Amino acid sequence: MTGRILAIDQGTTSSRAILFDAALTPLATAQQEFRQIFPRSGWVEHDPEEIWSTTAAMCRSAMETGGARPEDLAAIGITNQRETVVVWDRETGRAVHNAIVWQDRRTAETCARLKAEGREAAVTAKTGLLLDPYFSATKLAWILDNVEGARAKAREGRLLFGTVDSFLIWRLTGGKVHATDATNAARTMLYNIHEGRWDEEVLDMLGVPAAMLPEVRDSADDFGETRADLFGRPVPIRGVAGDQQAATVGQACFEPGMMKSTYGTGCFALLNTGSEAVASKNRLLTTIAYQLAGRPVYALEGSIFIAGAVVQWLRDGLKIIREASETQALAEAADPEQRLYLVPAFTGLGAPWWAPDARGAIFGITRNTGPAEFARAALESVAFQTQDLLEAMRADWPAGSGAAETVLRVDGGMTASDWTMQALADQFGAPVDRPVVTETTALGAAYLAGLHAGLCPEPAEFARSWALERRFEPRLDEAERRRRHAGWRDAVRRLLAPAEA
Numbered sequence: 117m118t119g120r121i122l123a124i125d126q127g128t129t130s131s132r133a134i135l136f137d138a139a140l141t142p143l144a145t146a147q148q149e150f151r152q153i154f155p156r157s158g159w160v161e162h163d164p165e166e167i168w169s170t171t172a173a174m175c176r177s178a179m180e181t182g183g184a185r186p187e188d189l190a191a192i193g194i195t196n197q198r199e200t201v202v203v204w205d206r207e208t209g210r211a212v213h214n215a216i217v218w219q220d221r222r223t224a225e226t227c228a229r230l231k232a233e234g235r236e237a238a239v240t241a242k243t244g245l246l247l248d249p250y251f252s253a254t255k256l257a258w259i260l261d262n263v264e265g266a267r268a269k270a271r272e273g274r275l276l277f278g279t280v281d282s283f284l285i286w287r288l289t290g291g292k293v294h295a296t297d298a299t300n301a302a303r304t305m306l307y308n309i310h311e312g313r314w315d316e317e318v319l320d321m322l323g324v325p326a327a328m329l330p331e332v333r334d335s336a337d338d339f340g341e342t343r344a345d346l347f348g349r350p351v352p353i354r355g356v357a358g359d360q361q362a363a364t365v366g367q368a369c370f371e372p373g374m375m376k377s378t379y380g381t382g383c384f385a386l387l388n389t390g391s392e393a394v395a396s397k398n399r400l401l402t403t404i405a406y407q408l409a410g411r412p413v414y415a416l417e418g419s420i421f422i423a424g425a426v427v428q429w430l431r432d433g434l435k436i437i438r439e440a441s442e443t444q445a446l447a448e449a450a451d452p453e454q455r456l457y458l459v460p461a462f463t464g465l466g467a468p469w470w471a472p473d474a475r476g477a478i479f480g481i482t483r484n485t486g487p488a489e490f491a492r493a494a495l496e497s498v499a500f501q502t503q504d505l506l507e508a509m510r511a512d513w514p515a516g517s518g519a520a521e522t523v524l525r526v527d528g529g530m531t532a533s534d535w536t537m538q539a540l541a542d543q544f545g546a547p548v549d550r551p552v553v554t555e556t557t558a559l560g561a562a563y564l565a566g567l568h569a570g571l572c573p574e575p576a577e578f579a580r581s582w583a584l585e586r587r588f589e590p591r592l593d594e595a596e597r598r599r600r601h602a603g604w605r606d607a608v609r610r611l612l613a614p615a616e617a
Contacts (some may be wrong), residue, residue: 121136122192129152131150142558146174151163159220165211188288193355195356200218207274217249224252239321242315243302281296309412336408360417368578375388402416419466456489458478460476542601
């Protein structure tokens with residue numbers, strides 16, 4: 117056995133597999149997109165069979181490309197799109213309905229009703245989450261209520277529920293293991309993150325039978341072995357984490373006060389708060405960053421709906437650029453005397469505002485405003501939104517409020533833009549570190565699997581192997597930083613004022 121680790125990265129639009137060696141160097145990658153299904157406005161589904169078939173095919177492809185034999189594989193790690201729901205038959209393994217994706221909003225009325233009944237405070241106290249269709253719980257209840265016979269079968273123990281990781285584990289092990297890890301469980305709105313168990317009160321509130329639920333294990337743990345026919349021999353599954361938590365691990369954010377932010381279509385920021393589950397007063401989420409040896413490490417999480425998507429809008433909507441890379445030169449050429457603020461609330465505003473009905477706006481346009489100023493305002497909007505998250509996190513977690521040495525570790529497609537990263541450091545008021553290895557989500561899954569398999573070192577040593585590609589130091593003086601952010605906050609207030617009137 118040569119100690120190869122296969123990381124499954126099952127995402128929202130594609131399934132990927134990356135083969136790593138024991139030193140966590142990526143050797144081969146395979147990726148395949150699958151269908152996005154939109155039955156109605158606001159509804160988003162995936163075919164679970166396509167999730168499974170693309171995942172299995174990409175695993176084999178990565179092994180073939182990387183020249184890995186079955187006996188070379190020491191472990192498999194899984195990271196996955198979070199909150200997406202699959203319900204399947206225990207006997208046949210077939211899903212009773214399409215997977216309902218995290219983006220799906222069909223249960224908005226259910227969440228509104230539960231809020232009106234005064235349920236949110238208790239749910240948040242137990243799960244760390246808000247009553248929102250984003251999370252798994254109301255999606256699961258919808259399937260039980262809308263698939264004929266599903267609720268009766270669930271009560272009889274004939275149906276199983278899982279997030280995507282659980283469904284893949286079930287399929288990979290030939291139905292021998294029904295399990296998830298603590299990070300995925302923490303995103304369902306059914307899991308008590310303080311007591312480390314499925315919460316009976318929340319289950320009763322939604323009519324979810326406990327018999328449907330997977331066993332919750334550590335993020336680095338024994339999740340069984342794959343069927344021998346899949347890869348030529350049984351391969352142990354030893355690591356599982358939701359995608360943003362896996363990125364937190366891949367960025368080696370193991371110490372309280374460390375923060376990572378992933379910039380893709382949107383942005384997800386997690387701040388490690390150690391053994392303390394901080395209750396947010398600023399509408400952030402309290403979640404589990406990872407769990408090792410039975411001990412959860414908590415985090416505050418904030419999500420920005422529009423990050424990289426604002427650059428896509430410049431390209432596809434306004435058509436002022438042809439390639440995303442053009443934004444940097446435009447931003448550099450922008451008139452420094454103009455202060456244009458673009459609030460990209462194309463699908464509402466995320467944390468800490470949580471204004472789903474808000475829509476985008478631009479403030480400060482003059483006769484001299486042109487493409488360069490639009491490009492700068494678009495890129496700056498990402499920095500301003502990240503600053504909002506940071507300030508909310510510092511307000512929620514006083515232990516980190518004086519952490520002037522706080523460093524933001526970044527990953528995702530937008531991090532390729534030096535201009536954006538410098539703007540981020542300027543508004544963040546602290547260094548921004550871009551790593552050498554940017555595939556941090558798959559890296560985190562591989563590390564967790566390698567840790568439990570005995571191939572990878574303990575977290576402290578792994579953290580020392582994290583390699584910096586470039587550090588962006590803040591250049592903006594404090595007064596100017598505050599002035600710009602005040603302008604941004606004023607723009608957001610103006611945007612929200614009509615909705616609040």
